[in-house]
């Protein structure tokens with residue numbers, strides 16, 4: 001079977017061929033003419049019509065901004081405006097709306113293209129619906145902040161005493177979260193004692209020693225005594241080079257039960 005090479009195709013066939021190929025691309029493709037008033041669309045592919053739900057006659061001759069709406073962030077519109085003015089390749093993820101009003105996240109790329117035969121510049125825009133990915137990212141972000149919040153539960157056990165039972169791994173992020181949650185809690189509760197129980201912590205990095213040091217200082221300023229329970233021997237050994245807890249005159253006990261008994265005396 002013979003294949004025509006591209007340059008053998010008649011110009012008109014070439015155009016039809018390219019149009020058909022671009023129509024099959026799984027994304028919106030538009031071309032705008034900046035020489036015309038308000039940079040209107042002069043071409044759109046089938047993908048753009050499928051994505052937005054509009055027909056050609058409702059698209060051509062208009063500026064693409066008609067896809068924007070209530071929740072479109074002005075910052076992304078500003079970025080587009082600047083990119084187009086500066087004739088730079090521009091990328092944004094922008095909230096757009098279909099003809100029936102359904103919002104979608106549009107991953108939009110704009111390329112300035114100089115067409116020599118026409119002696120002028122055009123813009124080519126490629127649009128992709130990334131709503132599913134954005135929704136998943138938002139959901140993951142929500143779960144992560146929930147996990148962070150739950151990772152430092154502060155339990156009031158009796159008048160003036162709360163326990164912070166830590167489980168799992170202690171890393172810098174978690175320590176930071178812990179400092180924020182603890183200061184917030186103590187400010188409201190005005191607890192006399194905060195018992196930080198490390199018995200279920202199975203791994204931690206160097207920062208944990210500094211974190212405890214900072215927490216002790218913070219609580220001291222707020223008039224709350226920090227009590228540490230469940231320190232494993234390995235933790236005690238590792239502590240020495242980073243922070244000498246004996247210098248901090250930290251109260252330490254083997255268990256929460258022992259700490260409570262001692263405080264009550």
Ligand SMILES: Cc1cc2nc3c(=O)[nH]c(=O)nc-3n(C[C@H](O)[C@H](O)[C@H](O)COP(=O)(O)O)c2cc1C
Pocket residue numbers: 030031032039063064065067068077078080081084094096106108110111123124125126127
């Ligand atoms: C080729 C091209 C494609 C565009 N596609 C979109 C689009 O899909 N969605 C959108 O919100 N804006 C799109 N824009 C941006 C708007 O047309 C407009 O430039 C933007 O809103 C900033 O200008 P304005 O502040 O005058 O509205 C596109 C622009 C060009 C040049």
